[in-house]
Amino acid sequence: MEGEPTRVMIGVNESTIKGYPHASISSKGAFEWTLHKIVRSNTSGFKLLFLHVQVPDEDGPHLLEYFVNRCHEIGVQCEAWIKKGDPKEVICHEVKRVRPDLLVMGSRGLGPFQRVFVGTVSEFCAKHAECPVITIKRSADEAPQDPVDD
Amino acid sequence: MEGEPTRVMIGVNESTIKGYPHASISSKGAFEWTLHKIVRSNTSGFKLLFLHVQVPDEDGPHLLEYFVNRCHEIGVQCEAWIKKGDPKEVICHEVKRVRPDLLVMGSRGLGPFQRVFVGTVSEFCAKHAECPVITIKRSADEAPQDPVDD
Numbered sequence: 001m002e003g004e005p006t007r008v009m010i011g012v013n014e015s016t017i018k019g020y021p022h023a024s025i026s027s028k029g030a031f032e033w034t035l036h037k038i039v040r041s042n043t044s045g046f047k048l049l050f051l052h053v054q055v056p057d058e059d060g061p062h063l064l065e066y067f068v069n070r071c072h073e074i075g076v077q078c079e080a081w082i083k084k085g086d087p088k089e090v091i092c093h094e095v096k097r098v099r100p101d102l103l104v105m106g107s108r109g110l111g112p113f114q115r116v117f118v119g120t121v122s123e124f125c126a127k128h129a130e131c132p133v134i135t136i137k138r139s140a141d142e143a144p145q146d147p148v149d150d
Numbered sequence: 151m152e153g154e155p156t157r158v159m160i161g162v163n164e165s166t167i168k169g170y171p172h173a174s175i176s177s178k179g180a181f182e183w184t185l186h187k188i189v190r191s192n193t194s195g196f197k198l199l200f201l202h203v204q205v206p207d208e209d210g211p212h213l214l215e216y217f218v219n220r221c222h223e224i225g226v227q228c229e230a231w232i233k234k235g236d237p238k239e240v241i242c243h244e245v246k247r248v249r250p251d252l253l254v255m256g257s258r259g260l261g262p263f264q265r266v267f268v269g270t271v272s273e274f275c276a277k278h279a280e281c282p283v284i285t286i287k288r289s290a291d292e293a294p295q296d297p298v299d300d
Contacts, residue, residue, distance in 0.1 A: 006187045033282070037156045037251045042192040101187045102284070126276065132183070134252070134282045 005077065008034060009049040009100035011091050011125070012067060014058050016149050021059055023066050024150040025143075026106030030136040031067060034104050035074065043075045050080035051094050053087040088124040095129045103129050108150050109137035155227065158184060159199040159250035161241050161275070162217060164208050166299050171209055173216050174300040175293075176256030180286040181217060184254050185224065193225045200230035201244050203237040238274040245279045253279050258300050259287035 012027040023031075031048075039046045050067045054060045064080040071078040083090045095103055105122040126133045138150070162177040173181075181198075189196045200217045204210045214230040221228040233240045245253055255272040276283045288300070 006190065038188055040156065040192055040195040042190055042195065045190040045192065132284045132286055134284050136282055 005045055005047040006102065007047050007049060007098075007100045008038070008102045008104055009051060009095065009098065009131075010034060010067075010104045011087070011106075011121070012050050012052050012063065013087070013150075014063050017144055021062070023063055024106065026108055026136070026138045026150050028106075029138055029142065030104050030106035031070070033136045035076070039074075039076060044077075047077040047079070049098060049100055050078060051091060052080070052082050053090045054082050054084050055087075088121045088128075091121065091125050092129050095125075095131050100131055103131055103133045105133065105135050106150075107135050107137050108143075108147065109140075110147060155195055155197040156252065157197050157199060157248075157250045158188070158252045158254055159201060159245065159248065159281075160184060160217075160254045161237070161256075161271070162200050162202050162213065163237070163300075164213050167294055171212070173213055174256065176258055176286070176288045176300050178256075179288055179292065180254050180256035181220070183286045185226075189224075189226060194227075197227040197229070199248060199250055200228060201241060202230070202232050203240045204232050204234050205237075238271045238278075241271065241275050242279050245275075245281050250281055253281055253283045255283065255285050256300075257285045257287050258293075258297065259290075260297060 010030055012031070013024050015022050015024045034048070048071055050064055052060050052063055060082040064082065068078055068080050083094065103125060105125055107120060107122040110120070122135045126135055160180055162181070163174050165172050165174045184198070198221055200214055202210050202214055210232040214232065218228055218230050233244065253275060255275055257270060257272040260270070272285045276285055
């Protein structure tokens with residue numbers, strides 16, 4: 001039942017918390033969930049594809065380094081790349097181009113009231129991406145002071 | 151990175167095709183996808199939990215036997231049980247009770263026009279189940295003559 005590894009695309013972004021130039025809480029959550037619940041000890045069975053859609057002033061290469069380093073430590077194959085544009089559209093476009101087996105997205109897990117004003121990339125992708133999608137909600141105890149931050 | 155296996159709940163149902171008393175095409179698709187893309191060769195890392203929500207005149211035990219037998223052949227731990235009620239509500243309720251790591255649902259992959267009349271259990275569960283959900287759409291070449299059938 002082996003053969004080609006399962007290719008899991010993970011959409012990652014930077015934290016919105018001021019002065020915290022790291023991966024967002026929900027991106028890290030989606031990544032760690034994928035390692036612990038899906039990849040587990042079968043490191044050769046998976047390849048992780050990190051896509052970062054850069055918004056102005058963001059430090060994309062530094063962000064991706066974090067995920068790539070973690071993969072190297074664990075021994076999971078990976079690729080990472082940066083695109084510019086509207087995150088939800090770019091992610092769906094990249095799914096079409098790259099054809100992963102699965103797309104994993106982190107989400108802040110906002111309630112319906114907050115979602116109206118914020119809009120969620122993960123919701124759009126779950127609906128429109130042409131591959132199976134898992135959305136990993138941020139756990140309540142990881143939410144920052146302002147839950148709209150991430 | 152091992153420890154407790156990842157517990158994957160899979161909602162399964164019978165085919166709606168007349169005179170075909172077997173698992174639905176989309177249930178089988180969701181199951182096979184889980185085996186090939188997630189479990190792979192790591193059979194001891196996962197436990198599959200098959201839930202069938204029975205509607206009148208259905209043969210639940212026979213349906214579950216199919217999935218349980220396949221798991222035994224492959225060597226994946228599993229459990230299977232039957233509940234009665236409204237499938238979407240029962241599945242979300244069972245997720246709350248059983249707390250799987252992941253819920254996998256098959257879907258017929260109908261277009262928006264057909265969906266309005268049919269309603270989809272997978273869409274409801276993706277929104278309301280209290281765990282990450284993957285929806286596996288039936289591939290176009292597996293669709294029966296009437297795409298509303300499954």
